[in-house]
Every structure is written in C-alpha cells, then in structure tokens.
Amino acid sequence: MKAIRMVEPGKPLALQHVPIPPAGEEDVLVRVRAAGICHSDAHYRAGRSGMGMMPITLGHEVSGEVEWVGAKVISVKAGARVCLHYNISCEDCYYCRTGNEQFCTTVKMIGHHIDGGYAEYIAMPARNAILLPEEISFAEGATLMCASATALHALRRGRVKEGETVAVFGVGGLGLSAVQLARALGAVEVYAVDIKQDKLELASEYGAIPIDASRSDATEEIQKLTGGKGVDVALEMIGLPVTMKQTIESLGVLGRAVIVGLSQIPLEINPYQTLIGYEAEVIGSNDHLLQELPVLIDMARRKVLDTSHVVSQTISLDADQINQRLDDLELYTSDVRAVIVQPD
Ligand SMILES: [Zn+2]
Ligand SMILES: [Zn+2]
Numbered sequence: 001m002k003a004i005r006m007v008e009p010g011k012p013l014a015l016q017h018v019p020i021p022p023a024g025e026e027d028v029l030v031r032v033r034a035a036g037i038c039h040s041d042a043h044y045r046a047g048r049s050g051m052g053m054m055p056i057t058l059g060h061e062v063s064g065e066v067e068w069v070g071a072k073v074i075s076v077k078a079g080a081r082v083c084l085h086y087n088i089s090c091e092d093c094y095y096c097r098t099g100n101e102q103f104c105t106t107v108k109m110i111g112h113h114i115d116g117g118y119a120e121y122i123a124m125p126a127r128n129a130i131l132l133p134e135e136i137s138f139a140e141g142a143t144l145m146c147a148s149a150t151a152l153h154a155l156r157r158g159r160v161k162e163g164e165t166v167a168v169f170g171v172g173g174l175g176l177s178a179v180q181l182a183r184a185l186g187a188v189e190v191y192a193v194d195i196k197q198d199k200l201e202l203a204s205e206y207g208a209i210p211i212d213a214s215r216s217d218a219t220e221e222i223q224k225l226t227g228g229k230g231v232d233v234a235l236e237m238i239g240l241p242v243t244m245k246q247t248i249e250s251l252g253v254l255g256r257a258v259i260v261g262l263s264q265i266p267l268e269i270n271p272y273q274t275l276i277g278y279e280a281e282v283i284g285s286n287d288h289l290l291q292e293l294p295v296l297i298d299m300a301r302r303k304v305l306d307t308s309h310v311v312s313q314t315i316s317l318d319a320d321q322i323n324q325r326l327d328d329l330e331l332y333t334s335d336v337r338a339v340i341v342q343p344d
Pocket of ligand 2: 089090091092093094095096097101103104105106107
C-alpha cells in the first residue's frame with residue numbers, strides 16, 4: 001500500500017510502498033478515508049519530538065471504513081464507518097486501571113510511536129474504533145479525534161459549569177471547538193481572544209464575544225466586559241508565555257486557567273495577585289480519553305458542535321501536497337486545517 005512517511009528528522013515526508021499492516025484477533029483493519037494534518041505533525045517532521053520508530057507513517061487524526069475484523073471482535077463489523085482514538089493503551093498498568101489511560105506507561109500513539117494514517121490502511125485494536133454516524137463526514141470525523149477531543153477534555157479539566165463565563169485564548173481548530181463546547185456545557189458567556197479577524201468572526205458566529213488582541217490588551221478587555229469580575233474558566237490554546245500569563249490574569253475569584261498550548265519556556269506570574277488572593281487554579285491539560293470520544297461524536301451528530309468550518313482544505317494522499325501543508329503550519333500561515341481525503 002501507499003504510505004507517506006517520515007524517513008529522516010528534518011526532511012520532507014516521502015512516499016513509500018509498504019505491506020498492508022497485519023491485524024490480530026482483537027484488531028480491526030481500517031481502510032483510511034481521511035487523515036488530518038496537525039500542527040504536531042509539523043513538529044514531528046522537524047525532529048522536535050522523539051519518534052517511536054524510523055521510518056514512520058505520520059497521521060494520528062484518522063477515520064475510515066472497517067475492512068476486516070479479528071475473530072474476537074464483537075464491537076464493530078466490516079463495513080462500519082469509524083474514527084480512531086490515537087492512543088493505544090495497555091489496559092493493564094496502574095493508570096489504565098484507574099481510568100487515566102492517557103498516562104499509560106506503555107502508551108503508543110499512532111503517527112508518533114507507531115505507523116499512523118497517512119496511508120491506505122491502518123490496523124488498530126477494535127476498542128480504539130468509535131462508530132462514526134453518517135451525518136459526519138470522514139474528514140470532520142478525523143479532526144474530531146484530536147483538536148475537538150482535546151478541547152472537550154480541557155473544558156472538563158476546567159470543570160466548566162452552567163452559568164459560568166469562559167475565555168478561550170486562540171481560536172484556531174482547538175479554540176473554535178472549545179467555544180462551542182463551552183456553550184454546550186452551559187457557559188453563559190464565552191470570550192474568544194485572537195489577533196486574526198477571520199478567526200474572531202467565526203468564533204462570533206458560534207456565539208462568542210470576540211476580543212481582538214492586536215488592538216487592545218485582552219486581559220483588560222475581559223476585566224472590563226465582566227465588570228471587573230474576571231472569568232470562571234480561561235483556556236490557553238496557543239502555547240506562548242505571554243498568552244498563558246494573560247489567561248491566568250483574566251480569571252476571577254475561584255477561577256481555573258487550563259493550559260493546553262505547548263511550551264517549554266518558563267512562565268512568570270505574580271502568585272499573590274493572580275493565584276493566592278483569588279484562590280485561582282492553573283491546570284495542565286494533555287490529550288483526552290477514549291471515553292470522551294463517543295460523547296464528542298454525539299455532540300457533533302446533534303450539531304451542538306459544528307465542525308463544518310474546521311476542515312479548510314482537502315488534499316490527496318500525496319507527499320508534495322502534505323509537505324506543503326506542513327510547511328504552512330511551520331510558518332503559522334495556515335488557515336484552520338487541511339485533511340487528506342481518500343475517495344471511495
Ligand atoms: Zn492532531
Ligand atoms: Zn496502561
């Protein structure tokens with residue numbers, strides 16, 4: 001089969017012909033119909049993250065049709081439309097057994113530790129395959145597996161309750177999902193902070209109050225709009241120390257800041273002013289859980305979460321096109337998200 005693979009860190013991905021992956025008795029073999037191109041893939045290609053093997057097929061946002069099921073599989077049948085939870089956990093370690101499989105000590109992420117979905121086929125444990133209803137396209141289903149799922153997990157980490165106010169810093173793919181999901185979870189006001197006009201407009205279409213951080217100080221604006229109270233939950237989706245600081249400073253009493261954007265740069269805050277005095281919390285949020293995905297897919301099916309704007313471009317399983325999109329992501333020039341789509 002065709003697979004677009006990372007053969008060397010820092011080099012463009014290349015087309016390779018590889019065998020269709022073997023699937024065991026508890027696995028499904030899935031014919032890939034869509035694979036999202038994610039910012040993480042640009043980091044992987046650049047060699048900024050250790051990979052589990054080399055060469056490796058990238059792609060962790062995957063949906064498709066079940067081609068074959070193993071003898072012990074009862075949850076899905078051949079022909080089913082599915083999307084795939086990208087973390088394969090052991091189900092046996094301390095973290096798996098306590099319901100926190102994202103910390104599985106031997107977790108394997110497709111497209112990072114083992115071969116992923118920039119290919120014609122992928123084999124996965126059947127428990128990682130979640131049924132994808134007809135109402136959701138393969139392309140949208142694929143993107144639900146990463147950004148939207150991570151947004152839902154972050155809101156759950158922030159314990160968003162009905163009647164609360166939420167600020168979302170950065171309304172790209174992650175942030176746009178977060179805006180909609182926050183409202184679905186009962187937030188009465190959601191502030192969307194970004195410096196890009198088109199993103200702010202989209203966020204307003206989903207009911208957010210836009211704050212253009214290129215024109216005013218986002219923290220001051222949020223304090224003003226909330227009558228000096230600040231927000232209950234603020235999410236940081238960008239990964240910059242300056243926006244992390246703003247996220248924390250936009251909180252009110254008992255507020256929760258959830259940090260999702262990746263950064264390794266130390267963060268400086270005034271503990272009394274921002275945390276102690278408000279009994280505020282700063283919470284890390286990483287990935288999401290398998291158990292959150294059926295809920296998320298159902299929200300998308302009911303259009304509580306509209307993902308029709310998420311997919312900005314579809315491309316084919318072609319190394320040049322994929323490398324081009326990864327180049328765009330490196331330069332931050334990309335609009336929301338490109339997805340590799342393979343025809344029926
Ligand atoms: Zn992703
Ligand atoms: Zn485990």
